[in-house]
Amino acid sequence: MDAVQRSSASFGTRPLDQCNSLARMSDSVIRHDWSCDEVTAIYNLPFMDLVFRAQTIHRTAFDPNKVQFSRLLSIKTGGCPEDCGYCSQSAHHDAGLQASKLMDPARVIEEAKAAAAAGATRYCMGAAWRSPKARDMAPVIEMVKGVKALGMETCMTLGMLTPEQAQQLADAGLDYYNHNIDTSERRYGSVVHTRTFGDRLETLQHVHDAGMKVCCGGILGMGEAPVDRAEMLRTLANLPEHPESVPINMLIPIEGTPLAAAEPIDAIAFVRTVALARILMPMSDVRLSAGRTAMTDEMQALCFLAGANSIFIGDTLLTATNPSEDKDHQLLQRLGMARTEARTFSTVV
Ligand code: SAM
Ligand code: DTB
Ligand code: SF4
Numbered sequence: 378m379d380a381v382q383r384s385s386a387s388f389g390t391r392p393l394d395q396c397n398s399l400a401r402m403s404d405s406v407i408r409h410d411w412s413c414d415e416v417t418a419i420y421n422l423p424f425m426d427l428v429f430r431a432q433t434i435h436r437t438a439f440d441p442n443k444v445q446f447s448r449l450l451s452i453k454t455g456g457c458p459e460d461c462g463y464c465s466q467s468a469h470h471d472a473g474l475q476a477s478k479l480m481d482p483a484r485v486i487e488e489a490k491a492a493a494a495a496g497a498t499r500y501c502m503g504a505a506w507r508s509p510k511a512r513d514m515a516p517v518i519e520m521v522k523g524v525k526a527l528g529m530e531t532c533m534t535l536g537m538l539t540p541e542q543a544q545q546l547a548d549a550g551l552d553y554y555n556h557n558i559d560t561s562e563r564r565y566g567s568v569v570h571t572r573t574f575g576d577r578l579e580t581l582q583h584v585h586d587a588g589m590k591v592c593c594g595g596i597l598g599m600g601e602a603p604v605d606r607a608e609m610l611r612t613l614a615n616l617p618e619h620p621e622s623v624p625i626n627m628l629i630p631i632e633g634t635p636l637a638a639a640e641p642i643d644a645i646a647f648v649r650t651v652a653l654a655r656i657l658m659p660m661s662d663v664r665l666s667a668g669r670t671a672m673t674d675e676m677q678a679l680c681f682l683a684g685a686n687s688i689f690i691g692d693t694l695l696t697a698t699n700p701s702e703d704k705d706h707q708l709l710q711r712l713g714m715a716r717t718e719a720r721t722f723s724t725v726v
Pocket of ligand 1: 463464465503504505506507534535536555556557559594595596626627628629630631667668695
């Protein structure tokens, strides 16, 4: 997708040319050659200029009053051999979590039906694995096929994949694979010690080569510097194709994990990072992911203004809490926003 810009597509219910007369298509040129200085300068723009620029770009590709709903399910919880410093599910930390076996596919499909009824258009299934074992592939493939048959988009996050596993999942019809880089390359080794930043990029390549859409983002509030946020997004924007989906998580501090006492990120810095994601990756879904329970309505509204266009709904993420459907409904109503129907990618010229 090194094409330059979208011309006459429509998203949601409104044709682009009606979305906003302020939209300047020249701002939404797709680039893969950002320098560190350029992205840092954007991140540090006066806040009003930054958010205006992000919102202007946002309106060239998306209906600004729509938000896409995804729903998460932990299909295999806890006991993970990786040591990610933020995660409740690592066997290296004691977060008091009960480890479970892989769920039965029939149960997963029942849960997905309830999510569809609540308005979710994408169903994301997560497993606490370093990578799936050969014996895991048949049940996860059954889950993909069953959830797809409900008419939902499917997403999985199962850890590292071989090219063969990625192809098996793609052949089963998996739409998205989530695999986050989580922070900048220079900081990665201080957050995770059991794999490298390069390992993450390798799986992303396998996912892309197998023809699936890439969902890749990170976590803010792990004690990183602004340059780490900018560099994380620069890595994603400079991939040969932008990830179709970019989740921006705010760290949920979990007792028993090494990052339990991390200094919370300033809300304005968080919004700056969302805006930067929107500016660098104009056509990607930018998902306001984990951590919404700790955000005010006003902070979430600023994130939407800065270009976030997707959220997780339902009161649980994988193991942590998320705002209730009622609370989200009230927020979107106050903002005059509505959920999107299934996402349609327009042809890029
Ligand atoms: N094991 C798989 C993996 O690591 O790719 C999938 C599950 S993992 C829980 C998915 C993502 O959730 C992580 O990459 C991280 O971005 C996010 N995450 C995990 N714990 C979090 C926390 N406490 N706060 C915010 N985000 C978190
Ligand atoms: C992502 O970036 N965020 C989601 C999804 N991808 C898999 C996961 C958030 C997990 C939050 C912590 C928990 O629920 O344990
Ligand atoms: Fe395992 Fe994923 Fe948690 Fe890391 S983030 S410990 S890989 S479940």
